[in-house]
Structure formats: C-alpha cells, structure tokens
Amino acid sequence: xxxxxxKTPSVTRQSLEKLFEPAVRAIEELGTLAQxxxxxxxxxFRRPYRxxxxxxQLEFVxxxxxxxxxxxxxxxxxxxxxxxxxxxxxxxxENLVGGVVALSLSREMAPVLTAIMVAARAxxxxxxxxxxxxxxxxxxxxxxxxxxxxxxxxxPRLIAGTLMVPVLALLFFGVGLGGAYLVGVxxxxxxxxxxxxxxxxxxxxxxxxxGLVKAVIFGYAVTLISCRHGYYAKGGAEGVxxxxxxAVVWSVVGVFFLDYIITSFMTDMx
Amino acid sequence: MRLAAQRxxxxxxxxxxxxxGxxxxxxTMSESDADGPQIIIEDLVKRFGERTVLDHINxxxxxxETLVVIGGSGAGKSTLxxxxxxxxxxxxxxxxxxxxxxxxxxxxxLSRVRRRFGMVFQKYALFDSMTVYDNVAFPLREQTxxxxxxxxxxxxxxxxxxxxxxxxxxxxxxxxxxxxKRVGIARALVLExxxxxxxxxxxxxxxxxxRTVDExxxxxxxxxxxxxxxxxxxxxxxxxxxxxxxxLVRGKIAVEGPPENVMASDHEDVQRxxxxxxxxxxxxxxxxxxxxxxxxxALRKERLAKQGAPKV
Numbered sequence: 001x002x003x004x005x006x007k008t009p010s011v012t013r014q015s016l017e018k019l020f021e022p023a024v025r026a027i028e029e030l031g032t033l034a035q036x037x038x039x040x041x042x043x044x045f046r047r048p049y050r051x052x053x054x055x056x057q058l059e060f061v062x063x064x065x066x067x068x069x070x071x072x073x074x075x076x077x078x079x080x081x082x083x084x085x086x087x088x089x090x091x092x093x094e095n096l097v098g099g100v101v102a103l104s105l106s107r108e109m110a111p112v113l114t115a116i117m118v119a120a121r122a123x124x125x126x127x128x129x130x131x132x133x134x135x136x137x138x139x140x141x142x143x144x145x146x147x148x149x150x151x152x153x154x155x156p157r158l159i160a161g162t163l164m165v166p167v168l169a170l171l172f173f174g175v176g177l178g179g180a181y182l183v184g185v186x187x188x189x190x191x192x193x194x195x196x197x198x199x200x201x202x203x204x205x206x207x208x209x210x211g212l213v214k215a216v217i218f219g220y221a222v223t224l225i226s227c228r229h230g231y232y233a234k235g236g237a238e239g240v241x242x243x244x245x246x247a248v249v250w251s252v253v254g255v256f257f258l259d260y261i262i263t264s265f266m267t268d269m270x
Numbered sequence: 271m272r273l274a275a276q277r278x279x280x281x282x283x284x285x286x287x288x289x290x291g292x293x294x295x296x297x298t299m300s301e302s303d304a305d306g307p308q309i310i311i312e313d314l315v316k317r318f319g320e321r322t323v324l325d326h327i328n329x330x331x332x333x334x335e336t337l338v339v340i341g342g343s344g345a346g347k348s349t350l351x352x353x354x355x356x357x358x359x360x361x362x363x364x365x366x367x368x369x370x371x372x373x374x375x376x377x378x379x380l381s382r383v384r385r386r387f388g389m390v391f392q393k394y395a396l397f398d399s400m401t402v403y404d405n406v407a408f409p410l411r412e413q414t415x416x417x418x419x420x421x422x423x424x425x426x427x428x429x430x431x432x433x434x435x436x437x438x439x440x441x442x443x444x445x446x447x448x449x450x451k452r453v454g455i456a457r458a459l460v461l462e463x464x465x466x467x468x469x470x471x472x473x474x475x476x477x478x479x480x481r482t483v484d485e486x487x488x489x490x491x492x493x494x495x496x497x498x499x500x501x502x503x504x505x506x507x508x509x510x511x512x513x514x515x516x517x518l519v520r521g522k523i524a525v526e527g528p529p530e531n532v533m534a535s536d537h538e539d540v541q542r543x544x545x546x547x548x549x550x551x552x553x554x555x556x557x558x559x560x561x562x563x564x565x566x567x568a569l570r571k572e573r574l575a576k577q578g579a580p581k582v
Binding site for chain 1: 352355357377378381382384385387388389391392393395396397398408409412413467
C-alpha cells in the first residue's frame, strides 16, 4: 500500500520546481509551436488543396485589415514627420525628414506595426474562432470526418498570414510616407523636391528587402502563435477568452523578439 | 456475403473502398474475419493527471453489433468512445480496429482509418460558419466524388428523414437544440459509415423524435451492417437498440452482456441505475402521496408568514 501513500515533495524540490517553472513552460511552448508549425508544413503539400478556404483567409487577414493598416500607417507617418522635423530643426536638417521617415518606415515601423495590427485584429479573431471550435467539439468533428484540422484550419491561415502581412506592410509604408509628405510638404512647407530627393537618396533597395523579410517572418509567427493558442484552447468561454488574450500578447512579444534577432542578423550581413 | 455486397454498393457510391482498414489488402478479408470482433479494447487505461478515468477496460465489439454503454455522469463513457476514434490517446492499453492499433497510427494513416467512422456528438458539434445543408453536405464533399446534384439529393433525403429539411438554409445558431441534434445525426449518417459512434443521440429530444432516432440506428444496422457504439442515459432506448449493454461505474465495466442479463444483474450500481430510469409501480404509487399545487401554495404562505417575506 506504500505506493498509494501521498508523497509530499521536499521543500528544496518544490523551490527548484518553482524556480524553473517559467523556463520549463517556455520550452514546452516553443515545442508546441514547433510541432504545430511542422505539422502544418507537412500538411500543406497534401491534397486536397483548399483554395476556397485560403481565399476566405486572405480576405480575412488581408482585405479586412486594409482600412486599419492605412489609418495607423497614415498617423504613424504624420507623427514621425512632426517629431523628426522638430528634432532636426535644432541643427538645421529638416530636409532630411522624408529620407529618415522612409528609412524607419521601411526597416522597422511598417513591418512591426503591421504585424501588431494583424495580431490585434486577425490574430485575436483566429484564436477566438479556433478556441470556440475546440470548445464546441467542431475540431473533433473534423477529425472524425477524416479531415485533418491542421490542413483545413491551420494551413490556410498560416499561408494567408505569411502572404498578406508583407502586402499590408508595403501599404503601410506607402500610406505612412504619404502622411509624412502631408506634414512635411503641405503643413511644414518643406520643399517638395528636396523631400522626395532625400527619400530616394537615403532609401536603399536593401532597406525595403529587410522590411519585407521581416514582414514575411512576422506574418508567419503571428499567425502560428494565434492559431496555437486557439487550437489548443481549454475550457469553455473563459478558456476562449484566455486564448485570445494570450494570442495577442505573445504575438506582440514574438514580433519584438524576432525583430531584434532579424535586425541583428541582417545588419551584420549588410 | 450480403454484407460484402452492401459494402461494395457503398464503396461504389462513396468512391473509395470501405470495410478494410489500413494495413489490409483490399479484398483479402476472409468471412471468418468478417464474423470476428471488429473493435477490440484491450486493457485500456486513461488517466488525466492523477485521476484515473478508465481503469483496465476490456471489450470486444463484433461486426454489425450495437453496443450500448450506460453509466452515470462522469463514469468515463464519452472518454471511452473518444478512444475508439482516436480523439483521445490511451495512457496504456490498445484499441484495435480490424487489428489496427489506433494509437500507433500517424496523422495521415489515422485520417484514412477515420473514413470508416461516423460520430454523433453530444453537443452536436455543427460547424457554425456553415448552413445546416452545408454541414450535412460537408462529409460528402470531402470524402466522395459525388456531383453537387447527387449531394443535394442525398442531403435532403437525410434531413427529411430527421424532420429538419425545412431548416436546410438556416445557420446552426438559428435552430433549436433538438433540431441541431438531428442535424448532427444526419451529418454522421449521410456517408453511411461502417462504424457509428453515438454520444447521447437522444438527449434533449422529445420522445417521438427519440424513437425516430432509435429506428434510424436500427435501420443503419439492418441495411448496412453498421457496427454501433451508443452512449445513452435513455434506458428505453438502450434496451430497444442494444445487442449488448456495458455499464461503466467509476471507470470500470461493472456489467456487460445482453440487455436482459444487465436488467437481471444484482450489481448494486446497476440496479440503482436501471430502476431509477424505469417507471415502476413503486414510483407511480409514490405519486399519490404527492402534494397538490394548492397544498404547496398554502405551505409557502405559511412559511413566509413565519419567517417574513424577503425584502426586495
């Protein structure tokens, strides 16, 4: 009967478990993400290819985010132009406003803020939808009908996220630059020719490529993190709510973490 | 041979071979195999953390047999049937379907084996982004080569049989729970699979619809030789449709056998469960001692007068 006795872990063991719990959870989380990502990678090559579902997701992630991305892009460009003009005026370099805004938009602001917008709008929606499907056994129902939920639910979302975030980031860049032009040329009366000349002089093809590479990776990461939290949601309404919150929080954290890694890597390369 | 002919008919209709699991050469299954157990649950144990939900379960289910699993809430019935279709993985033990260990299969192979199953979920599990019609058409679109016209005919027949054809264009959120249950049943039956799992198919349904569902379960067995595993609390239904009944008590099989044997069992939990469900003379006699509404109102007035009405 000794094996049935309740064993109380020692104080040292309990303390060690508590100390390492966050690290263990982080490793588990990364493992779950890697597993889901790998499974989705394998299933995307298997028939049937679900173009209808993919188009729906492209519309959900991309088309439905256009207004939000434009709005945030416009104000980001405008605010950045005002701040840059204010700072650069101190040493008579207002003419650089266009170039500096274009550079920061292309390399950082456009991919990062677009990814955050997509996480907040589409990522939360994905987590809530998948979480609700898990809670109401719709995912189990798919499995019993011999339809892989990973192939049917995750693959189209991952492809849509990976494709649409770079497109939206380009849009963000264009609208943001338009906002900066509006502030710089129309409101602050900077010379239009100089403004555009500084943009073309400072902005390099590599800056745009770096921004696009980031956007592709962020798009994939945000969608994978959002899908993971929804797909493995536990419990009822509370679980779905928790999954949605976690999806957004960890997507944003993931974007900034990846941003540092990619920036370090690409800057060293460049 | 009749079974083989029916399977051939279904295979032709769905566009792939049914009746033979992964790892089997199509057409090599002998008649003796066909008469043996189709599903074997071997020493199945399932634990969630420290809690043991299924405790060394052993059941064999023959081809074409209807096994009804009864038991109180939390006895492990749903967990047991979820193992049959590998929605849960066992802590230990095996589930063999035609000799194939379900837990040992990878995603892709499992997907192929699951084509032989249909499942009616306790809470319907309808896709809320699709209409009732699309929900029932979904398995046909996914698994057959049928044209949209053939799919429409088939879906409408099934919806009509279950009395929900008028709701075909509605979304699941726009129909009642009873209707949603019937749509869930129609979706599971539409492919006429080899093995059907029903998780409380008659709960929440009116008695007339419940009997219709029982008849459908019987019809699936009679016409297509379907193997059925049914979870229910409805004892009338259990004894109508069961070839065998298994009662789960605290994760263990307490009694297993033909319905009449289970009825006659002197196991305490079985007796309590069976007799709580039946309308026996003792319960009818108890009704005569029941207070009338007028008596109940008078008692309430008396109690409120004593303790004073609560302030609102």
